[in-house]
Amino acid sequence: MGRPAKALPSAKGAVGSNPTLSAPGPGVPGRPPMRLIPVNDPADPRLAPYTGLRDHDLRQKRERRGGDFDGIFVAEGSLVVARAVAAGYRLVSVLLPYGRAERPLAFAVPDDVPVYVAEGRLLAVVTGLGVVRDVLAVLHRRPLVPLWWLLAGSRRLVLLEGVANPTNLGVIVRSAAGLGFDGFLLDPSCCDPLYRRASRAAMGEVFALPYGWLGRFPGSWGPLREHGYTIVALTPEASAEPIGALRLPAGAKVALLLGAEGPGLTGASLAAADRRVRIPMHRGVDSLNVGAAAAVACYAVAAATG
Ligand SMILES: C[S@@+](CC[C@H](N)C(=O)[O-])C[C@H]1O[C@@H](n2cnc3c(N)ncnc32)[C@H](O)[C@@H]1O
Numbered sequence: 357m358g359r360p361a362k363a364l365p366s367a368k369g370a371v372g373s374n375p376t377l378s379a380p381g382p383g384v385p386g387r388p389p390m391r392l393i394p395v396n397d398p399a400d401p402r403l404a405p406y407t408g409l410r411d412h413d414l415r416q417k418r419e420r421r422g423g424d425f426d427g428i429f430v431a432e433g434s435l436v437v438a439r440a441v442a443a444g445y446r447l448v449s450v451l452l453p454y455g456r457a458e459r460p461l462a463f464a465v466p467d468d469v470p471v472y473v474a475e476g477r478l479l480a481v482v483t484g485l486g487v488v489r490d491v492l493a494v495l496h497r498r499p500l501v502p503l504w505w506l507l508a509g510s511r512r513l514v515l516l517e518g519v520a521n522p523t524n525l526g527v528i529v530r531s532a533a534g535l536g537f538d539g540f541l542l543d544p545s546c547c548d549p550l551y552r553r554a555s556r557a558a559m560g561e562v563f564a565l566p567y568g569w570l571g572r573f574p575g576s577w578g579p580l581r582e583h584g585y586t587i588v589a590l591t592p593e594a595s596a597e598p599i600g601a602l603r604l605p606a607g608a609k610v611a612l613l614l615g616a617e618g619p620g621l622t623g624a625s626l627a628a629a630d631r632r633v634r635i636p637m638h639r640g641v642d643s644l645n646v647g648a649a650a651a652v653a654c655y656a657v658a659a660a661t662g
Contacts, residue, residue, distance in 0.1 A: 390465055392457060392473040398482050402472060405494045406430060406451055409552055410484040412522055416548055419497075428494050429550040431560075437493045438462035439560025448494040453479055456491060497550065501539075501566045507583040510538035510566075511609055512657060515580075515587065517573050517625055518616035519646060522547045526557025527647030528614065533561040535654035540567045541611070543576070573613075574628035580611050589613040589629035590653050591621055592643040596634035599656045606662040612653055614646055 395403060405425055408414045409432075418425045428448055431437045441447065441463040450461075450471045457473050465471055479488040506513070514532045519525050525547045532540055540549075547554055549562040570576040580587060588602070588610055604610060613629055615621035620643070626632060635644060635652050644652070 395472045395474045434462040436560040440563045443563035445495040451492040512537040513611045514540040515611045515613040522554035523557045526554040528650040529558040530561045531651040536658035573625045585609045585611040587629045588631045596632040599633045
């Protein structure tokens, strides 16, 4: 496990060799104050799961089955962590900068979950994030819902091909959740929805909306067909039908397919989709950011299917 080796000057506000601090800090109103555990050494193994947070590829490698951090993920921000906890994800540990330790958290921390507190500069070195102002937490992953359950119980799904950018993925998931979609499905080249930046951009909706992984598109669409989904591909191509004219039977099951920034959808997926729709563009703008396109299309598809 690669660890930052650089030693830091002693942490401001840290309590020397005291193993723990009792502070009025990050308790939830109405709960007794939590036990804060000061950490002063960036190589402290208890901080290992919080390392390399800015590096999505590294995190994916470490969090995959058999990796150093198999079975866990990191979430950032009190409200985002609260959404994860509310959705049933269990906390492993919590990490706070000293400046954040005096305000309550939006979630309860069970007594057996350690709450580490550290000086801001140490956190910056450990995490690789520029400034850490809010809470970080490590949580256990949960088993994904079975694909048949997601397909049988949903009416509207988002289908993503090559959406590797975590912020775009988070924005899409937030739109899908807020605009009446029931879940989302990813091809193998998409970003991990539980990656810190994705869950933050989604304001925690990745924890509320069920999702699953499929094989490469379009070869993996058999189960969608079996469950009666119409696959609607979103593409800026001029030959596609304008989304405002999209008509679908009321109650139709729809999978809305979106592609990556840059290349867009593959030719194979475009050819295999049942419908191809475009958001008409003006002023010579060729396309929208995929997150913006998802918001427009989720709204239009929800309206078209009642
Ligand atoms: C930035 S676009 C990719 C542009 C790429 N040159 C193409 O032709 O698809 C990323 C994704 O957002 C969606 N998108 C963006 N603008 C769109 C538009 N005006 N109409 C339909 N879909 C759009 C599509 O799903 C597209 O694959």
